[in-house]
Amino acid sequence: xxxxxxxxxxxxxxxxxxxxxxxxxxxxxxxxxxxxxxxxxxxxxxxxxxxxxxxxxxxxxxxxxxxxxxxxxxxxxxxxxxxxxxxxxxxxxxxxxxxxxxxxxxxxxxxxxxxxxxxxxxxxxxxxxxxxxxxxxxxxxxxxxxxxxxx
Numbered sequence: 001x002x003x004x005x006x007x008x009x010x011x012x013x014x015x016x017x018x019x020x021x022x023x024x025x026x027x028x029x030x031x032x033x034x035x036x037x038x039x040x041x042x043x044x045x046x047x048x049x050x051x052x053x054x055x056x057x058x059x060x061x062x063x064x065x066x067x068x069x070x071x072x073x074x075x076x077x078x079x080x081x082x083x084x085x086x087x088x089x090x091x092x093x094x095x096x097x098x099x100x101x102x103x104x105x106x107x108x109x110x111x112x113x114x115x116x117x118x119x120x121x122x123x124x125x126x127x128x129x130x131x132x133x134x135x136x137x138x139x140x141x142x143x144x145x146x147x148x149x150x151x
Contacts, residue, residue: 016041028143031150032133033102039092043134046089050138059135063089065128081124090127097126103147106130 020026020041029040046063053059060066063086068079083090101107106126114122136144143149 013038020044024141025138028137028140028149029134031143031147032130032137033106033147034096034099034130035134036096039096042088042092043131044138046086047134047138050135053135056132056135060128060131062086063093063131065090065093065124065131089131093127093130094123096130097123101126105146 017037020037023044025044026037026040029035029043030037035043047053047059050059053062057066061082062084064083065081068082069076070079097110101110106129109129110122110126113125133144133146137147
């Protein structure tokens with residue numbers, strides 16, 4: 001049964017690579033540490049045209065990676081993430097964050113939050129940071145400034 005599933009995964013991976021072969025967005029996204037081909041393909045497929053989002057915060061909100069906020073007068077209470085929007089995009093970014101940030105700045109960001117709030121919250125925070133980097137990589141032809149596309 002495992003051999004059969006492995007064959008199906010290989011076929012799906014081959015088809016995915018064929019679909020996104022000439023897509024420049026994949027190249028810009030894979031320059032970001034922690035974003036591999038499959039993650040880049042899911043981000044590209046789910047977001048598609050990043051110009052419909054005026055800011056990275058709007059994209060993160062659409063993906064459900066922002067906190068719920070309940071406020072009344074002067075009382076402000078923040079809760080869990082909203083989980084609205086694309087669950088596939090949210091899932092793939094949290095998985096990319098869970099695999100361990102490969103960049104020293106992302107690793108220190110993860111460590112600071114993990115010490116204060118816990119590992120799970122830190123993963124979601126890194127996922128949001130990765131989606132913000134993806135926004136800039138998709139928006140600009142040269143990729144995001146923090147991780148420009150090589151040659």
